Amino acid sequence: MAKTPRSRNWIVKIAALSLGIGSVLTVVPSSAQAADLTPAQIDAGLKKFQTASPRASYFMSMEVAPEVTGAVPLKAGMHRLWDMKTAWKDVNPSKGVFDWSVLDMRVAQSEATGARPMLVLGLTPTWAASDPNAGDARWGLGTASPPKDINDWKNYVQAVVSRYGNRIAGYEVWNEANLQTFWTGSYDQLAELTDTAYDIIKSSNSGALVMMASTTTRLVSPAAKFTTGYLEALGRYGNPFDGYTIHTYPAGDIPFDGISTQRMADIKAWQTAVVKAVGPDSPLLDRLIFDTEVNYGLAGPGARPGTDFTDEQGATLLEQTYRDSATLGIDATFWYLYTAAPFDLLGVQMWSGSPVVNAKWNALRAGTSTTSAPSTQPSTGTGSTVSSTTPAPINLQAGRTGTQLRLTWDMPLETFGSTTKTSYNIEERSKFSSGSWGPWDGFANVLEGQSYTEKAPWLDLSGSIFDFRVQAVINGKASDWSTPARIVVTKNVTPPNNVNAIINSSAVVVTWQGSSLDTDLLEGYRIEGRNVSKKTPWKVLATTSNKVPSKRLTREQVGADEFDTVEFRVSTLSTSGKRSRTSPESPRRQFTNELPTPVNVNATYDSSLGWMTMTWAAPDTAMPGGRNVMGYEFSYQWPGATSWTTFGDPVGSNMGSTSAVFDLVNVPKGVLNVRIRSVGWPGQIYSGYSSPLAVVKR
Missing domain, CATH: 2.60.40.10 (Immunoglobulins)
Known part of the structure; x- marks a missing residue:
């Protein structure tokens, strides 16, 4: 059975069982019942849970870093909106007050890229927290606390749904609720938030996905304990969710060849916990699974160090991630994270400076990527029969003089007798043969003995690598291929x-x-x-x-x-x-965190073009941080608005210049306030804003 979002008639919960409308009142088995499952029952449950869904448009999704303000160059099914000032604490900074500026921009950014937004609803504002000290100061004290009044949560969710309607395609109730960094409440309190959000969202947008709070799988036992407790609590509310969300970050120091295996093992351990919690035949195993954060090489758990991967290694891990997700029935996998600059928290970088990873993403999206390795089996193009009794050539050596190729090899002494008829096949592998073995320039059955020479102009192409191998054919029976020999055509080594x-x-x-x-x-x-x-x-x-x-x-x-x-x-x-x-x-x-605020700022509006031009002076390199300015960020205050919104990329302007042009065609008439600040380390270091300038659009 293909997995589908959950369907629940929330008005008639109590009548659901008697009306036969599915899993509304599904009973979650007790821990004692779960312990009684046999290995065969667990395997059957896993098979059901891992049944692949039809490949939806959101299978390859991602999260985008907050410093990326323009259109994202890589296409994705969904953009997960998290850790970018779009959470409850940011949108609803005080009771009854909503600031939509950033969320408006991020929803529009997703849409401009062709992605559907998926919003993480938590974290709790300090004013609404039952424990104002709960959580991590990096996200704000009180953010990990349950709300002291469920009505504050209801008002927030209703406000979001009313504003965005079907523009937001999915909701994740809370981020990593198995960690006290993000959630310190009980399972029942989290289930109540989930149930409340589900009813509000579905009443206005029945097609939106409402996903459980996410769970990290890095520590298997705590993840299983949290999942079991959360599911038991959700069962008391009629299981108000369309699917599960997990975050899969393998330990940071796992050897490269074992990373994929570790991620799959972590996911299977979590899936086993779900099967034990709900039972191997439960309809809850037909619901969606989203992996909403995945990357590799992150330091931890504990003191375990992280690992930085090359662009090529990152591309390999990216491809294997999505192949493994398909194998395990993961319906959408969100790559974490597309950034504006290298982000040293992550082992695999995805940004404008990772061309191999980006190309792999595009190939996977297009369905043109392959993991098939170059064949090491004998070519069947010669028509020879491979026989294990025919010994392979040995001691193959390859060399060149200019464009002259020379191959030499030996055959075991016992090969030859008075009645043997011996010939050889030669194959080559290089970038000119798409990395696959093929007959060398069409030659087969080389008869000149145990050496071969050929003039080949392309052997002099700088920076090329050629691999060769030889196969013996004795009395019509072909041997295995020899161990390959390589020719490297040295390229002039140029600096970056x-x-x-x-x-x-x-x-x-x-x-x-x-x-x-x-x-x-x-x-x-x-x-x-x-x-x-x-x-x-x-x-x-x-x-x-x-x-x-x-x-x-x-x-x-x-x-x-x-x-x-x-x-x-x-x-x-x-x-x-x-x-x-x-x-x-x-x-x-x-070396400083200081950054000078732009000076001599001016702004003019051209009514004939509908454009605003801003100018400013180049930074004074004698000032602290004056040499660290990487670019500029612009924000505006619409006529009649009280909050500030960050502009996207200027029109036809280099962010390192001293002028920028903005299209104001869609801005209402009136007074538009604008300002500018310097950007140092993107996402970390900014100067103060310049004094606001008023631009009048008539």
Whole structure:
């Protein structure tokens, strides 16, 4: 059976069972009953739970970082709105007061990208919290508390639904409610919030998905305990949810080859807990499963370190994630996170500087990606019969002089006799053959003995890698293929381009545009830096053994004090041991969290074009943080509004310039207040805003 969103006639809950309308009053078995399940019953329940749904448009979804303000270049089924000032505490900052500016922008951003918004409803505002000290100060004290009055929650959910209607396609009741960072209430209190939200949302938009509060699967036993308790409480309310939500972050230091296995094991352990909680035949196993956050290499649990992956490794993990999700019946998987700059919390980066990951995402969305490895089986194109009794060639060696190829090999001595008729097949694998083995330039049955030469102009193509293998055919029976031999055509090793640095008072992320070397030829990068303030010479700060075009360094590693000015350069390392010359220096940056506010700001409106032009002075590099300005952020206050909204990207303007143009065609007539602030480390460091300027649109 394909899984579908839950259907519940909420007006007639009590009559549901007698009317036969499904699982409204499904009974969740007790813990004692769950313990009585046999392995066969658990397996049957897992098979039911993992039944793949028809591939919906939201199978590949994502979350977008708050510093990404324009249209997202990667298409997705859904955008999960979380951790970007769109939660209850942000939208409803005081009783009876709603600020829709950010949520309006994020819903519009999703729609502009072609994605459907999925909103996380929690966290609790301090004014509404029954325990104003509950939770983590990073998200705001009181945010993990249940509300002291359920009516405050009802009013908030109703206000959201009334404003957005069917523009919001789905709701996740709470984020990671199994962690006290986000939820300190009881299972019953969480179930009541879920039930209340379900009824309000479905009464206005029956097609919207209402998903349970999410659970992290990283720690198996706590996840199972929370899931069981939450489901038992939801059962007392008639199971008011369309599906389950989980977050799958494997431990940060798992070897690369074991990461996929660990994620699948964590999901299966959680699914087993659900089967034990509801029973192997329960209709609750037909409901949707969303993995609304997944990435790899995050530090933890506990003191376990994290791992940074290359762009190529990230693409491999991305593809395997969605293949594993399909195998385990996950209906939608939300990649965490598309960012504006490298985000050192995550092991796999997805941003404009991750071309391989981005290309893999697009290929998966288009259905053109494949995980099939190049074949290592004998080619069947020669018509020979493979026989395990025919020995394979040994000691294959490959070399070239200019464009002249030479292959030599040996055969075991016992191969030859007076009646043997021996020939050979040669196959080649390179980027010119799409990475698959194929007959070398169409040649087969090479008869010149145990060597082969051929003039091939393409053998001189810089930066190419060619693999060769040989197969013996003795009396019509083909051997296995020999161990491959490789020719590497060395490419001039060039330095990276566009070296930059994103900095705060304690750390810096050096970024660059990666080498043009093929992946197999690229060993890594060497990062050098110098302290301009102390006039120190250039020194090697780090050598990477991966291919990620960025490196995070602490101030101590750089050898600098706060407010010191530094600069960086990078060179490319090849697998052949060659190192490129160094890149041009990065812009000079200063270790500080300070950032100057733009000055000499002006704004004019052109009524004939409907455009507003803002201008300002370039930052004064003598001021603290003046060298750290990466761009600018603009906000506006609509005529008659009291809150400020961040502009999207300006029209035809570079964010590093000293002017920007904005289209005001859709802005109501009246006085529009505008302001600007400098952006340093995106999402972390901003200057204060300039004084508001009034622009009159007539």
